Amino acid sequence: MKITRRIEFSSSHVCALPGRTEAENHALYGAAANPHGHGHNYALEVTIAGEPDPVTGMIVDLKEVKEILNQEVVTPFDHRHLNYEVPPFDKVVPTTENMALEIWRRLAPHFTGANGTLDLVRLYETEDLYVEYAGEPA
């Protein structure tokens, strides 16, 4: 069985490679390369897989999931400029793909069997663009 928890956070970012001109970065990332930055209301869906505990009837304690998501994602990401304030995005371009990889890295160690395993991270940058990562070789 799978259970999905959804959270939201709002952040600003710039998608640009160092050492490239503004025009080159614009060709790569479009409007997201604007050097002044821009922002999104991100929505994150985190899916945990496991079997319901025979006593509690729960795969995982959702209060615990909420705390982990707050600690690992919402608190560090929400109302922050990712490039300036949230490593590794000072060095790694904060594309939605790289953000999903980083969120997977942060969350996977918290779900190691007894409280389910991390099954999928789905990150919406906007309602019209999202990525899904399930821990496969990126």
Next chain:
Amino acid sequence: MRLTRRYRFSASHRLHSDELTEAQNDATYGKCNNPYGHGHNYVLEVTVRGTVDPVTGRVHDLPALDEFVTQEIVSRYDHRNLNEQVPELAGLVPTTEVVSAVIHARLEAGWPQQWPVLDRVRIWETRNNIFEVSKEIQ
């Protein structure tokens, strides 16, 4: 990693099969058989599957995907009559099953070889009716 992009088009259609009698058409398609047609705000989701480029941090060139899908589908379907104005639907009953299969086939046919794989096409006819097609699910 999978990346999904959402597009929208509004179009009219009428569900009517020349193989069926008037009564059979009415029984099969109900209100959708109205001879004057009717329309929907369709939502088209295109999902690609690939690895994250270590330099750009992206699975796919989003502006290129947008251009391709807009050119092949959105600009040709938006504000059109699907029964009369979309050549690949000529002679077919434009149920959303048929429309999604035709769109999937058209995207596959023009899909540049060097791009990541086309994983899935999903279409919302209304917010309550959703159809999906992939190579595995035709």
